[in-house]
Amino acid sequence: MRCCICSGVRPGRTEVAAACAWLREGLLFCVAAAEAWSGLDEEPTAFCDMAVPLGHPHDSKGDKVTISFAKILLNSIQPGIEELGRFAxxxxxxxxxxYPMAIRIPGILIIRVNAGTLxxxxxxxxRQRIMRWVAEEDELEENAKEKIHALILDMSSLINIDSSGILALEELHKKLDALDIKLGVANPRWQVIHKLKLxxxxxxxxxxxxxxxxxxxxxxxxAPKMLGA
Structure with a gap:
């Protein structure tokens, strides 16, 4: 697809319609890719790197825009989730x-979600990734150390949350409570805590x-007095 903006030519109806169709196909492709990879742990960027560009086969600028946009969208849908440890x-x-030298706190799983919005x-x-992480940690610590009794969710990266995000937290809380694991929330921004209160x-x-x-x-x-007690 010829780029009218870069060439300095005012786009006509045909060019605008073609650009909209190209963008729509790109969005559909990204959503389909996210759904296909939603249950996997692999990095979504690996899939984007193999993606076939949806624009003109010789339009390198369009190819780069498509892949970059796909990476941004998929990273938002499947953000990074980190386990935190403390420097001695x-x-x-x-x-x-x-930082492998960071020390895990026995019996406590500390998770940070690298997403601006939940x-x-x-x-x-x-929610599913955190629950899988809890199950994996419990298996590792079942014989060697005490089992997880608390999960701390670091919300320092979150700047917004909607009703679906709140519902996911409620479901996470219920599942953890059924496993006798206390949930704690750390460092929430005021916009997030305000919506959690509402x-x-x-x-x-x-x-x-x-x-x-x-x-x-x-x-x-x-401390002897546990979370929520």
Whole structure:
């Protein structure tokens, strides 16, 4: 497809219609790809790198735009989820996969979701991924260490949440509670905590399970009085 903007030519109806059709096909492709990969743990960018461009086969600019847009969309639908550990002797928590020297807290799973929004597009994926992580950690610690008794969700990256995101948190809370695992929320932004209050999630979780920092949440878990007690 010829790029009228780059060439300085004012686009006509034909060019605009072609551009809209091209973008629509790209969106449908991205959504289909996300649905196909929603149950897998592989990085979505790997799929985008293999994607066949939907524009003209010789339009390198269109190819790059399509793939870049697909990466952005899929990363929003399937955001990165990290397990955090603490640097010895500090109150700094970081991604264990990036900093192997970070120490896991026995019996406590600390998760950070690298997404700006918890919404209808990614809420189900995030909830399912966290529950799989809990199951995997329980299997690893069943014989070696104490089982997980608390999960701390670091919300420092979230700037917004919708009703689907709140519903996913409620379902996560119920499933964890059935496993006798307490849920704590750390470092939520004011927009997020405001919506959690409006959605009655704070009442269901308990105000004692909301913390300003991950450190405070960990200290509460390690104290005799557990989260939400």
């Amino acid at each position: 002797g500090t109150d700094i928590f970081c991604d264990i996969s990036q 919404c209808f597009a990614n809420a189900s994926f995030i 959605g009655k999630f704070v009442d269901k979780l308990g105000s004692g399970s909301i913390f300003l920092t991950v450190t405070e949440a960990v200290d509460a878990c390690l």
